[in-house]
Amino acid sequence: MDFPPPPLAPAPNDAPRAVQPDAQPIDVRALAAQLVASIDAVVAGHHDIAEIAIATLFARGNLLIEDIPGVGKTLLAQVIARAVGGSFGRIQGTPDLLPGDVTGSMMPITDPVNGTRLEFRPGPVFANVVVFDELNRATPRTQSALLEAAEESTVTVDGTTHRLPTPNMVVATQNPIEIAGTYGLGEGSLDRFSAVVTPGRAAPEFELDVLTGRRGRSMLNAIEAITTPAVIARTQDEVAAIYVADAVGAYVVDILGATRRHPNIRLGASTRAGVSLISLARARAAMEGRTYVVPDDIAGLAVASLGHRVLVADSNGSTTAGRDLVAECVASVAAPTA
């Protein structure tokens, strides 16, 4: 297992959330551009995926990268962690992985003063960016332990509640093609991911860059921390304050309704899906330097945000059916205008 050393001291999370009155407003647009640029420098040819990833980060969401092996899923997760500059936890999903391996557990500690006692030893989830590789290879028990921790930002062990550091983002990867020995994520688990992206193979010229070392893992070490977790946390606060017009909200409601009425969708998108879509749209608006959400934000993010949340009636094993149907639904709803 590829466990990184857990952070020795969990970040004291309560204090830095208070924004100093004299703090300069954050230029979200520039910050996002820098973050996306550093992803682009490493992960070749997936600018749009990079934008969605950063939007997920700003929207306090979790990202699931779903693709065939070897297209840079893990690399994408790692570069986000590096660029953000916070702590980084990595978990490799295996069937024998236990919830305690993820969240941390009470360990006997012996020291000369106090003797042996049980002390909470935080798991890899106590990091600003948590990369969970091969999520569907872990058992459902472990999956839900991780996702609940991510959702609630707390871990409770032995009656003690431990707060996760802020910001906290789970970037999970999974291979949808290989199904032997995997535990498919249930609808409830999938619903906890703000966005699912499928980068796919890069174009030949980018592939050449990777092979010759101009991009790819070899460049990972060159990435320096652009910002700090504290700045990301403040950015997240600012993003949450982006204005959403009622018309835009109604547009999302219409799209959700369309997924619920579509004949080929057995179960439409949930309300949580709508909330998460709005959050992502806010992040995208902020990343473009706007203080308001426009319908194009919704239309551009709906597939990534809703594609995994609909249950396709007759998918015949297609992994893209949900995304295609959501795209159809979005196209069928008229966008609001002035």
Add this chain to the structure above:
Amino acid sequence: MSSRSHPVAIAPGGLALIGAWLVGLAIVRLTGAAAVLLFLVAALIAMAGSVVSGWLRLRSVNVTTFSLPPTATAGDSVDIVSEHIDQRRSSAPVDLVAFDTSWALSDVGMTSASVVIADPGILSSVDYSLETAGAAGLVRWRRRGSAPVSDVHVAPVAAGPVLHVEHAASSDDGSTAHGAGPKTGELDGARPWRPGEGEQAIHWPSTLRTGEIIAHERTAASEAQWSVSVESDPARLRWTLEEGRRRGHRVIVTDDSATESAGNVVRTADDSLKWSAIAADRRGIDSTGEAAPKPTPWWRRSISLVHKPLLPAPVPTHARLLTSAAALIALWMLLGALGGSLSQRALATGGVAVSTALSLRISKGARPTWTRILVAVVAVAALARIAVQASGIGGLLAALRGPMPDLLMLLVVLHGAEIADRRTTRVHLAVTGVIVAYAAGLRIDGRVGWWMLAWGVVTVAAFCQLDTTKLGELRRGVAARIGAWSAVGAMSTLALAAFVPVPDGPASLGLPALSNNDAPEAPDGSLVGPDGNPSPPSSTGDPSRGALGEVGGYTGFSDTLDTSVRGDLGDEIVMRVRAPEPAFWRGQIFTEFDGRVWRVSDVEGAPIEGPEIAIAPTVGDLPLAPTPTEEFVQTYHVEAQLPNVVFGAGRPETIIFDGTVFPRPDGAIRADRTLDPGTVYSVVSQRVPVTPTSLRDQGDLGERFAPFADRFQVAQFLAIPPSTSQATLDLAAQLRVEGSTYDTIRAYESWMARNTEYDLNAPVPDGDAVDDFLFDSQRGFCEQIASSLVVMLRSQGVPARLATGYIPGSRNQISGVFEVRASDAHAWVEVWFPDSGWEAFDPTASVPLSGESERSTVGADATSAVISGIASRPVELGLVVLGGLAAMAAMRGLLEWKRRRDRGPWGLLTDRFLALDPLTSTAPRAAAVIAGTIDTAESKVRDPHEVAELLDRVAFDPSFTPSADDQRAVATDIAAYERAVKQADRERVSVS
């Protein structure tokens, strides 16, 4: 590149229209109704327009390019994308057929479909055909074409066995020797299974684990090289190349015709596919070296009578509703013609509504059993009712009025419930067309034209909506097009109808007769007034004016006619006469005159029972010379209370009357009952066509009749009342034209026209009515005028008598019937011409001679009806048209104002911006498309992205308040984009 359009098929159900049209023709023959003929002409024009519409529609569409994947396997489906230009955005769908697959072109200029390419080879162009039936969808037109595509390699499905190959092997040390194939090596891992490998190759454990078929990878001890000639069987070539790769060899295709063969190494499956396609292509060229056969010209191609659509053709709901409206109009028209009761109308309406609802359910796929049971029960019950009704039917018209409408109603309602597709809809519309023609043949009122117009508009609309899947929005262009088409259709209808003569009366087969059995009877054939009482003699001795005041109470319809009594006649329509030409509708004939009162003889005719009654000729009816005669058929629809006088034109030969008639020896005909409203009878008359020349040629009748003047048959028509004054005789002798009685009559008439005056309020004569009129008062009405003419002619030895009846009345030019009013009652003179029989003359009313009148055409009638309609009320009509236009403009303005108010200035700008690219829904995306279409630097306009952002800010940024300058600037920018996009579109069209 494309060929000419040519018709290929008639739409399903289209033949029913042709059948209905022919039935309409039969109805014209049967009823002689000009309205039906006009209807048929209009239908013909509409059908012709519908045939042409497909051709016109096809002209506006052009396919520009096809996109296909570069490789394909014959027999497998591939995705094809077609791009087209539609210069006229019409709701009429156009189908594109290529590779034996048909798909409808989308609105947006790009359509994708899945096709199967059957033949292997290299495809450098796509042969396609465009098909459409146009808006009305009656005849399907096709235009073939061919569009170039970048080469598509289509390979056959690989098939063994392996071709003969040249083996070359290189051993581990790199030297090459001609070896006998590779040695099987050791296991070297796993790889995906390749099609064609045996089951020995499968690695079962990993196959089970992954769910995919995994095969062993084995090392080759030495690398072998296969080289295959391209000149081989394509399917086996592909198989061989694949097999070589499967075995891990270096595979080379040798091409003898190519100069360079080094690069022909097959590396991927696509390579082997391409080589196989090349091989197939060469074979294809070798086998069919000759040029493609010349296409047959369109006129030599056969047109399929029925187009079988590839897809099921459901009926759009709005087309279904229009069809029901057409059926309802037809049924109401029919019931109106047959005097249907209110309950019948309600029943028809309800039936159509229920059947519409049922058929809508059926077309939605739901076929509940109860609907079929309901339909069956209704059908059986209605048929039983009709059977009961039909058992008591006597005559034809009774059948037409009783069970017939019920049967037709049942047919329409039941068929309406079964409408599921476009074929049945067209058949249904054709059936309603037959009903409209039938009703128009029976209807004699003036509203028949409006009913037909309403049905026509609704039916054309239904036809036009049948093929479209969506309700076409009524844009400005569409409305103008509809208007133009309607105008052209109306013009051509009138123009064509101008060549169609008015039908020559009803055919004898279909002559209706109907009378009221409860009407007051006159069993002995004596004259009975409208009230059923024997009419009192109009001569009362009292010199005062008699005022009968009744509608049918003309004094001429009694046994005596006092020239001093004039009935007070109203303006009501007393009867409608369907006849091809105008004529006097004669009722009574008077021979005896005492200078003041005309009398009929007491001799009544012998009764003859109907319905078909042959009338024997009376004195003077049989022409002496063998003159050709013609049949003149009239049908009388009585609309008011009339006495038992049977009217007829010329010499009635046959009368179709539901009852008994008494033909009098003087030629008048009486019935055994009074004629009530609703009575219908027909008269077939014999007429001798005469012209002034033919009458003049008969010479001086006084001289010709002189030898027989003492015989009673002639003498009764020569008797002059003793009170006749000498002045009258002198005048008659003085005006006489030697050698020609016809000219003598004309001379008398013109003298009277010069010296006397027609006056309904003429003073009542004291003594001799003729003398009084000619010399004393010199004012009189028709009885006095006609009496004077008779007396003057008799004094010159010319047999003459007085006839009363009605003048033709005004002809309704749409329904083609003469509307006879009470005030049309008249008295005129009949003169016995020995060669042609009794001829009517009238100094006051102008009725043409039977040989003179030129038969009008349907078109001329309709045109004059329209023109007189406009001319009689130009101001009102203009006001109505103006009012209509103003209302339409107001409606449009109101909607536009509402839209503007709802959308606001920025909403309107956003709409215009988004309309620049109809596929996008948000402003930034539209901006991206616009930026790709136009060159902002060249046309010096703002970047569309900026405009899009501004539009979004206005809508969604609460902190932003746009200024008027912003709005102006954006409006200017959008206008510039609109110009640029239009320009780009034009360039694209002209390039293609």
